[in-house]
Amino acid sequence: MVLLCALLPGTxxxxxxxxxxxxxxxxxxxxxxxxxxxxAKKADERRQIASTxxxxxxxxxxxxxxxxxxxxxxxxDAAPAESLGGFRAGEKVTVRDELRALxxxxxxxxANTLAIxxxxxxxxxVRDMNARAMALGLEDTSFANPIGxxxxxxxxxxxxxxxLALVLRTKPFFRQTTNLERVTIRSGAxxxxxxxxxSLVRSVPAVNGVKTGFTNKAGYILVxxxxxxxxxxxSAVLGAPSEAARNxxxxxxxxxxxxRYVRRTALKARRKFGRAQLRYRDSSVALVAERExxxxxxxxxxxxxxxxxxxxxxxxxxxxxxxxxxxxxxxRGKVVDRVPLITARAVTEATAVDRLKEFAxxxxxVVLAVVFILxxxxxxxxxxxxxxxxxxxxxxxxxxx
Numbered sequence: 001m002v003l004l005c006a007l008l009p010g011t012x013x014x015x016x017x018x019x020x021x022x023x024x025x026x027x028x029x030x031x032x033x034x035x036x037x038x039x040a041k042k043a044d045e046r047r048q049i050a051s052t053x054x055x056x057x058x059x060x061x062x063x064x065x066x067x068x069x070x071x072x073x074x075x076x077d078a079a080p081a082e083s084l085g086g087f088r089a090g091e092k093v094t095v096r097d098e099l100r101a102l103x104x105x106x107x108x109x110x111a112n113t114l115a116i117x118x119x120x121x122x123x124x125x126v127r128d129m130n131a132r133a134m135a136l137g138l139e140d141t142s143f144a145n146p147i148g149x150x151x152x153x154x155x156x157x158x159x160x161x162x163x164l165a166l167v168l169r170t171k172p173f174f175r176q177t178t179n180l181e182r183v184t185i186r187s188g189a190x191x192x193x194x195x196x197x198x199s200l201v202r203s204v205p206a207v208n209g210v211k212t213g214f215t216n217k218a219g220y221i222l223v224x225x226x227x228x229x230x231x232x233x234x235s236a237v238l239g240a241p242s243e244a245a246r247n248x249x250x251x252x253x254x255x256x257x258x259x260r261y262v263r264r265t266a267l268k269a270r271r272k273f274g275r276a277q278l279r280y281r282d283s284s285v286a287l288v289a290e291r292e293x294x295x296x297x298x299x300x301x302x303x304x305x306x307x308x309x310x311x312x313x314x315x316x317x318x319x320x321x322x323x324x325x326x327x328x329x330x331x332r333g334k335v336v337d338r339v340p341l342i343t344a345r346a347v348t349e350a351t352a353v354d355r356l357k358e359f360a361x362x363x364x365x366v367v368l369a370v371v372f373i374l375x376x377x378x379x380x381x382x383x384x385x386x387x388x389x390x391x392x393x394x395x396x397x398x399x400x401x
Contacts, residue, residue, distance in 0.1 A: 020039075023245040024239055024240040025041075026043065026045050029234075033295070033296035037159075047218065049155060050150075050218040051213035052211050052212075055165065055210070057125075069095045070094055078108060083107060084105075092188065093185075099114075129143040136164065140155075148215070161223050162223065165209070165234050178196075178201075178210050179201060179209060180201070207225070222235075223235070231261045233257030262299055266303040267329055268292050272287070272288050276311050277312060278315070290323070293329050307341055308325060308328060309324070316348045320345050323342050325340075326339070327339040
């Protein structure tokens with residue numbers, strides 16, 4: 001049974017659309033930006049993973065080697081029907097071209113050389129692979145070789161493979177390479193052209209990765225990715241009965257995910273959040289958002305926008321764009337961004353005249369002035385009355401004698 005993650009009311013999925021029916025026994029679909037698990041079918045079931053093992057080989061190579069490093073090709077004794085890049089022992093090939101052969105042609109000889117040159121031996125490289133898996137939290141993953149040959153100790157899950165793919169997709173070279181339909185490499189003894197084994201990259205415009213795999217025990221596997229209108233989804237299909245079934249499942253999952261998410265403007269730049277009065281003046285300044293916030297969201301999903309610290313009154317000098325508060329953007333109850341609340345224009349310092357005018361028109365100032373004037377008038381009256389009384393109380397002068 002296919003399980004859907006919880007969706008907010010009003011989304012397309014909540015309005016009756018259903019997840020695709022899958023042939024593969026294990027699968028998952030994740031939206032990259034939010035981390036939402038959109039579809040899961042036995043996504044934590046451990047299974048053989050064939051050449052998707054090479055995703056970890058590629059990650060270690062990208063983390064520990066420079067793309068322009070030149071490697072001497074190690075000897076490799078291939079079994080019949082193995083996927084190869086056609087390299088001969090002793091050839092000098094760049095890491096860039098080894099990875100192109102590894103990711104597009106699923107070249108086992110390239111994987112062997114990368115492993116030996118990175119860690120000194122395949123055995124030590126396998127230990128490094130498992131240590132890196134543990135560090136990434138891939139709890140249901142174990143590696144026994146750098147290639148993906150069937151082994152009881154070489155397994156993973158749909159969920160873990162998508163986690164690994166999401167890490168790899170942070171690497172520009174990985175994204176660019178897995179989106180190629182074909183590539184011609186020029187290091188080594190001769191130019192070689194490889195076609196991407198992920199045929200969906202060639203046939204579906206939105207699909208841009210990631211890695212195929214197949215052995216008789218593992219079945220057909222594809223870790224896929226697709227991007228449309230800024231939304232990226234990543235899928236994993238494990239154990240499909242045929243390449244056609246694997247591709248159909250992957251395509252259906254990726255399209256299902258892309259239909260359910262959009263890039264939305266949660267906050268527009270320069271959006272107005274009220275005005276602040278200018279101290280000592282009969283004017284104000286608009287308070288606006290410094291920049292826009294664009295997020296991936298489920299269709300119909302809303303954002304919570306709140307302002308903190310916004311002042312009711314301001315005094316200059318303040319430059320245009322001075323931060324005076326913060327706009328908090330929440331998605332599903334979590335803070336996803338904090339944007340400065342800024343002044344829409346510069347604010348000059350109040351002049352002495354502004355301060356005097358403002359002081360003069362304050363109600364309290366008027367009352368105090370009236371009290372002062374009345375008090376002064378009363379004092380004058382009292383002084384005059386007192387002076388008159390003093391004159392009246394003085395004795396008349398005696399006549400000269």
